[in-house]
Amino acid sequence: MDKEKNDMPIRAAPYQHQREAYRFTCGLFGMDGEMQSRGAALLMEMGTGKTITGIAITGALYLSGNIRRVTVYDDGRLVVKFRDGSEVSIDADIWKAA
Numbered sequence: 001m002d003k004e005k006n007d008m009p010i011r012a013a014p015y016q017h018q019r020e021a022y023r024f025t026c027g028l029f030g031m032d033g034e035m036q037s038r039g040a041a042l043l044m045e046m047g048t049g050k051t052i053t054g055i056a057i058t059g060a061l062y063l064s065g066n067i068r069r070v071t072v073y074d075d076g077r078l079v080v081k082f083r084d085g086s087e088v089s090i091d092a093d094i095w096k097a098a
Contacts, residue, residue: 008056009063018049018056025057031064 008014008022021042028037040057042050061067 009059010052010056012052014052014056015049017044018053021053022056022060025053026060029057029061029066031060031066 008019014022021044025040025042026032028040029035042053044050044053058067058070062070
């Protein structure tokens with residue numbers, strides 16, 4: 001892992017490309033100025049950390065008060081990975097009972 005300062009709200013030490021994707025996406029959502037987009041996609045290769053990057057983006061948006069809830073749609077496997085990863089990775093209670 002890179003030694004550069006981690007500004008992502010996760011406990012893990014992210015790689016540079018994950019930090020860049022995080023900063024870019026948070027910038028699109030207006031976390032550092034004017035909102036430029038209401039959506040984004042992490043178009044990264046398999047195994048490069050899309051889930052943890054997505055958890056960090058979600059956590060930052062939640063902690064800043066920009067979102068209150070997130071819906072994750074998939075075939076059933078990703079939700080488990082996303083939830084398990086967020087519980088050990090982020091310093092926020094983002095999982096609430098529906």
